[in-house]
Amino acid sequence: MTTVDAAELAKHNSRDSCWLAIHGEVWDATNFLEQHPGGSNLILKLAGKNASDEYELFHNPELVRDTLGSSARKGTIDISTIPKMDRKPEPQSEAKMSPPLSSMLSVNDFENVGEKTMTPTAWAYVSSGADDEISMRENARAYRKVTLRGRILRKVGKVDCSTTILGHFSALPIYTSPVGLAKLVHPSGECAIAAAVGKEGCIQVVNTVSSMSIEDIMDARVSENQIVFWQLYADKNLEKSRAFIERVERAGVAAIWLTVDSPVVGNRERDERSKSMVDIEEKLEEAVETSQCVGIAKANTGFINADLDWDMVDWLRNATKLPIVIKGIQSVEDAVTAFDHRVNGIVLSNHGGRSQDTAQPPLITLLEIDRYAPYILGKHMQVFVDGGVRRGTDIIKALALGATAVGIGRPVLFSMSGGYGEHGIRRMVQILRNELQTNMAFIGARNVRDIERSMINTRKLERNMVGSVKL
Structure with a gap:
């Protein structure tokens, strides 16, 4: 050698x-x-x-x-x-000491820790949205425009939060969204997520651009029966995607989630700015003639195929026998098209506001389906919602409009920060569980099947909904 x-x-x-x-x-x-x-x-x-x-x-x-x-x-x-490189250390945040994990009382508490303890580069990548970050903020605000209409005297001494996602048991109607590059936040990366959600009885969706191999992630599960789904960014060379699908099938994943809301990478200015500040001695000619100043997102997703159409569903069916979920539906029209293609599930998502700014919040898309195509809810296709969920009440509102479960994205990475790792994720999930149980009792729901449309008031949110559609 x-x-x-x-x-x-x-x-x-x-x-x-x-x-x-x-x-x-x-x-x-x-x-x-x-x-x-x-x-x-x-x-x-x-x-x-x-x-x-x-x-x-x-x-x-x-x-x-x-x-x-x-x-x-x-x-x-x-x-x-090999001589060590002279590295200019990234500016460090003033506070590096994380508060006691037991002092974390809400999901938002973890975001505050993340901002103080992540490196500036990691924080910019995780927390940034596209352009002016309007969609990122509005995803969460949409839930505030829906109010709860509780029912009383319903015997809620025992509340069951469990459900089934694509036929698999989940202790909660939540799953961890396919966040990527988790090692930026904690050295255990996506393996910490696998261990945490396994112990809490939930399901993880693994990102194509994970910082850990799918085999390592599967090995980090608490049991061989723990369910893991895999999210696919289709490669420009679809044969590479086919090979990757075969690989994750061998590893034991239970479904393929195809992401379609990011045919190109969004303009995440904070992410890109964090990288551009590193090269102080740039060549001016290079700066204007090449596109070298890219953030972490663009640096890791340039392989994505932007030329997909609905035939991709047929291609996937040919490539795998696993259930297929389309992630990134942003209109009732596309939700109906997905239903007609008989996919197993759809995720209403604008990529957490990280792709196209001013894209409408997923909760509004769910409201569109409830108004214009309610017949697709509860049929052969499950509907999931991803983006902006921070409270147990948010989960209830999505379920009341017909969603099966909600995805938790950024909070997973926030809760890993500050050295918390697996334990932080578990604490975050436990907070959501407690909030969900408490508020299900308040509205009179003993289990998730009891959560119904009449338990919410969407009048304020309806003002933001499209006036008519052609299906």
């Missing part, structure tokens, strides 16, 4: 010859520079150096071999012999 020394590695530090050391192996990334989703500069800054830390933060261990191919492997290297 060829051994490469540090001096030889250092010679290959240009666009013409770009080598990287990753966990004791040297790779030739020269031919991949222009294909890198985040632009070539992100790789060139590490050319001829040890890129292990940067690589591990964003990518699965086996990705480099799958992407570059075994022929790009130049040999092994003793990492300790």
